[in-house]
Amino acid sequence: MAGSKPLSRFWEWGRNIVCVGRNYAEHAKEMGSALPAEPLFFLKPSSAYVREGSPIVRPYYCRNLHHEVELGVLIGRRAQAVPQDAAMEHVAGYALCLDMTARDTQEQCKKKGLPWTLAKGFGSSCPVSDFVPKEKIPDPHKLQIWLKVNGKLRQEGDTSSMIFSIPYLISYISHIFTLEEGDLILTGSPKGVGSVEANDEIEAGIRDVVSMRFKVVQGTEPRSLKGV
């Protein structure tokens, strides 16, 4: 139950995972998408969390699983309609996160005007690092985040390039719904997203702060969904 566990194990809280999209101009460009005039966001279920030691499971319906490395911001105090200048008081700390994306499924959803849940919200779509307390990161807009696949660098971005800053995002979201203690905001991916296959190893980090490794495995197709 939320509240009975330490925030340093936020992935056990079962709180909201709020993901911001197209928050880096070069990533929006590589996707062929327009820059957002206001933050674009979507949710993942809390069962999407996965920790080091467990694999990222590629959904059986996905032919093109993409990595997106993102800075996660952990809410430490309830935020309801907070102004930008008070927003950082609601932050407990940070984590490195992956917004794993079934890109082919997302393309289909975009064409049909459907939500992105199948593409972004499957089990293990949100690998997360250890919690990093706020005190260890004096300026979250001055971080280098990176990601390698099988030892090769794929993504390298600087959080100073975010279109919408962390205080703006917290303020904006908190005017739409209340952010609760234990909620995590994924702040969007820099450029360089790309495919991973079963047996690939993903390593990612916030330079000089934290790193993590995950193996990708293939999910199996259910024999039948009849009777569900």
Ligand SMILES: O=C(O)/C=C/C(=O)CC(=O)C(=O)O
């Ligand atoms: O613009 C697109 O086609 C896709 C955008 C995303 O997947 C958004 C993100 O999750 C992101 O920018 O991090």
Ligand SMILES: [Mg+2]
């Ligand atoms: Mg993303």
